[in-house]
Amino acid sequence: MTIGLLRGVNKSGHKGWTTEKCILCGATLDFLHGYELKNIYYCSKCLSNNIKAYFCAADARKVHYKCPFCHSELKPYY
Template sequence: MTIGLLKGVNKSGHKGWTTEKCAICGTTLDFVSGYEAKNIYYCPRCVSQGLKAYFCSADARVLHYKCPYCKGELKPYYA
């Protein structure tokens, strides 16, 4: 077995490693392009508990930047 010949979903450049779905609308959030766009919000409390509480900017605005699960404040992923 050789190290470095990863293929398929295990490959480091695969989109599955850098994308997540919005918890409300299901929009695909790309963390690589989200660095420049700054359109990804998350709840620090829920993410630390293991929930995938990531939100797009449109849903964060509709939710008044409050988490629908724990009522905590949503933070921008790249601040």
């Protein structure tokens, strides 16, 4: 067990969100600007596994709103 791994990880994923990148295309998803929130999707299952599974709207549509990693349904982050 490496305690150091836990440091700096937001378990809930909801605290301190500022900017993440789309895991597929690398587009910057800016959580600070409300007008863009509707364009952000995420996979809660991957996030709970510490995979930064955020998706821009275009890629979410491309994968039919299913996570390409675990095949869970993507959720919009409103």
